[in-house]
Amino acid sequence: MEDPRKLEEGFASNPQLPNEDEDHEGKKVHGISNETEEQKKEEPLVKQKTKRVATLDAFRGLTIVLMILVDDAGGAYPRIDHSPWNGCTLADFVMPFFLFIVGVAIALALKRVPNINYAIRKITLRTLKLLFWGILLQGGYSHAPDDLSYGVDMKQIRWFGILQRIALVYCVVALIETFTTKLRPTSLDPGYFSIFTAYKWQWVGGFIAFVIYMVTTFSLYVPDWSFVVNDNDKLERYTVKCGMRGHLGPACNAVGYVDRQIWGINHLYDQPVWARLRACTFSSPGSGPFRMDAPSWCRGPFEPEGLLSSISAIVSGTIGIHYGHVLIHFKGHAERLKQWVSMALVLLIVAIILHFTDAIPINKQLYSFSYVCFTAGAAGIVFSGFYLLIDVWGKRMPFLFLEWIGMNAMLVFVMAAQGIFEAFVNGWYFKDSDNNLVNWIQQHVFNDVWKSERVGTLLYVIFGEILFWAVVSGILHKLGIYWKL
Template sequence: MSKDRLLSLDVFRGLTIAAMILVNDPGSWSYVYRPLLHAKWHGCTPTDLIFPFFLYMVGMAVSLGKPKTGHDRKLITSKILKRSLYLFLIGLFLNGFPYFELSTFRIPGVLQRIALVFLAIALMHHYFKTRVQIIIGISLLVGYWIIMSFIPVPGIGEPNLEPETNFAAWFDRLFLSGHMWRLSETWDPEGFLSTLPAVVTGLLGIFSGKILFAAENKAQGLGKIFVLGNVLIGIALAWDMTFPINKSLWTSSFVLYTGGIAMNFYGILFWLLDIQKYRSKLTFPFEVFGSNAITAYALSGVLASLFGIISLGDYSIHQVLFDGLVNIFGDNYFASFAYAVGFVTLCYLPILILYRKKIFIKV
């Protein structure tokens, strides 16, 4: 089995990006089916699985690269630094587009977190042994739990996990005040402190890749992945009682819970697509999305902004299309969902053209 091209990894990446675009672009945020929304605070919906799935996939992709030494290590380190920088800058561009108001410019974001996680886990993959990576991962999860649960919040008081008064929110305000998520302004779901446990999500992908891709007997490797994934889910549910599963805080229990689900989900894809060689027209669109995942995500961000500011008569393109769908279906929720599906399809078409022309844009 070639490690250079794994259909399951492409499809997994494509599914995740398509799902990201779907949940980010409803016809109206007032009419969204509950599973397509994030949990209000504690808890986990299907939508909350999307971002950790992508970080987990980043780790699996990193695991395919053989650790470098000597001069090769210097070259790969330079590439890692450049790729992380480019991802971070693209994320900043999407945050600012189209007005780039520097006084309220949001600094954190999805691509920025991906960039930081990729930087950390890729360097660890090439510089540290697996045992050291495991120690670092455990230390990050336990350390984050201690910080959030036991250290008093300066200027606020007792440690807590409330949106505006938890330690992570306070920490981010020290460095990002005025440049955080516009819907809250006092805390950010992709803040800097909560990126530390997110690094472990990427490490879980590396560990899974090492277990699965290096195994001579793929069935045995899969068995280990399924066992480990369900053990992590069990630990997460126990930890949830004292450190709740929370996507916005990226709690340690959230890392283990979503990581365990990702292991099970990817294991099924790997078995179907790379062991059983199952092929279907249903998987092809996700293979296409997965071939240019970051390009698809960036394109969706630009198009969503343009649809919101370009007018057709008295209303934006977005509003005109949504109102048209409401008139067709007579149901606001279904019209909002149909808009999201249509938007995903619109983003898919240029990515399909790139795929047909064998153009794969690597950041």
Template sequence: MQTTTQAAVHTTGAQPLAEASQPGRLVSLDVFRGITVMAMILVNNPGSWDHIYAPLEHAHWHGCTPTDLIFPFFLFIVGVSLVYALDGARQQPSTHGRTMLRILKRAAILYALGLFSALFPTFDFSTVRIPGVLARIALVFLVCGIVFLKTTWRQQLGLLATILVLYNMLLQLVPVPGYGPANLEASTNLGAWLDRTILGEAHLWKQSRTWDPEGILGTLPAVGTGLLGMLTARWLRQREVEPATKVAWLFVAGGACVVLGLIWNGWFPINKSLWTSSYVLYAGGLAVAVLAAFYWLCDVQGYRSWIKAPLVYGVNAITVFFLSSLVPRLLNMIKVAGPNGPTGLRTWLYDTFFVPYFSPVNASLAGAIVCVLIWLGILWVMYKKQIIIKV
């Protein structure tokens, strides 16, 4: 990971941004990324996993809650960011080899961070989870980066359609070895069988061991989510199109994706764990609409007085996501005396300062909100000092 300081950083709020009609850095993209990561920290760090408000939980299987939108929003943002980062290199074919090496290096670092997080603190390689959130981000970044360099937007649109149709066919037509007909059940679908066969049960999601929500086959449609972000960014970078026209067509496209996703849901249900094709379109369409709204507010109309908190999250998104997964475990490695014997520091803090003063579900929510605010304070200091850690 690389830390950049004020002299080397092209930062978001401290320097003038490009006009909305020009292909400069989008402040709206950093805001969207920041809000997404804040939501990710909120849902990943409840005071107690036994007491959570329904919108802050994932759907049990089929269906979609607000929490189920967070990860696809982030992958959509990855696709948008790739276009802004690599468009110059794409126009210089002689540099594609070096650019691909940079893409591969970054993907490897992202995967390594995810693997380290899965290993910490026991470092037991015999049971480490091989898939994961950062692993999926790394693979989507790798595939989408190469696709962007080597294809046109029409080819990318065709690839997206092919991926969605092919994935639907794989999960609903291909028999599952050892189980019989194709199905969409958690432990017996084709993706779950593939994960167990290639990775082994010991290296899958610890809550199930028979399937993994970030498994191998599900990464294919997740690439489709990144492609949607790339196509959105290509449209936003059109110099000859007026901002109002860009926003209008983005809302049309986003609405069309949502409607198509809801229609497809009738025979290939919206499901985050399977990352179904209907889910790609539904969540991706909402992401298009959200980015369009932020683009209009922040980049076109210039309403930026409210954006500081998401902005400081957005410019160090991977950093805070990675560290926030480690800190709770670090805190619970510190043992303090409790009424029922030694307990981890994080648990002790929660039981002491939240549980006695709130209902169980509100205590859990308050603990999550405080976690978000603590990280906001840390990131605010980093932002003020122009410290941006890049992978």
């Protein structure tokens, strides 16, 4: 386990000249330095520790907290759950916030690469680990937390998911950062846009991803498609009529078509949020039975973390790495905040114009360009606010629980957000699987006391999950225990 205080997610008093040789994960690199023995002798015996940016942990922790909140309380409060199609709710900020902070961390972790081949191996290994955990947790093998069974039919395994998308974005953005390490400037030229030109290859990578997504979305021909639904052991086939290009609705968009062609329709997520649209159910925006006149696509599968939309998500990581570059090159708080906030405002304005002119609606399921801009702008504002409060004004105490969760983000994601710990507790039941400790606490400690299942659910998520894991993360932090990929 690594002490996060040693991770390369901080910055030295001179960001261009860090005090220790570290790899992209923050570990000290032994035996791969290019320095000569004479240079090593000239180094001071006592080296100054790099200062850790607490904002990164707090932002990462906030993202995990949002995920737990919307996943487990979204059913009781549909307004915070994922938007059924166009629009943006609280849940829709989670994925781009993850990708944004991944980008920031990559910039800081790779601000100096002593050995490119070693860095590439580490990036590849981390990508494979993310892919493995993504398939294991969201591919259908784990049925946590309510279903105590496990196993998945390989004919229906889900290949893509949250961690797989993070893996793709991380791999692309980190490799670009690594391969361009010799092209980095030691100092910036005067001018607001110098930071953009200094890292033009990162923006070229983001632009290529943008072009691939936009060209495919608006030019790919989407034919009719069909699927089979198992309803009470009765197989029923539905057909969706398309035959068009550039459609941004649920039925005939290119994002879904690419996934159906590459992964196969049986390997897609079979409970898409579009089933909560008014066209599908009278319970909209909540879940409910399908309307009698519901179109056929309401019952169809759709992968919200698909391949084409994940290519668009690379832009979110590119914007995040830009914020990391600003943190490295600009020493003054005012300079950093000026760069961050101004870019965030531009992104928000672009997104609002695209959305309200109906040019490109904000849509998480498609990961539309307006959605990229809107959520990245929001991430920039929140990140800047955290930086101002925590690292500039020193108001760290109220955000310590977020820092603790952020330091053990992978642990809390697996155990809480994916329900593994809750499933373990549910496995110890009395007579009936529903008669377990988790259900007893939720019913008797929260629902019965507040006489409301909705309020009880929200309070259980806040105190029984978020607060619980904040305390656990704090204890693990004190013990120096961290789960890192």
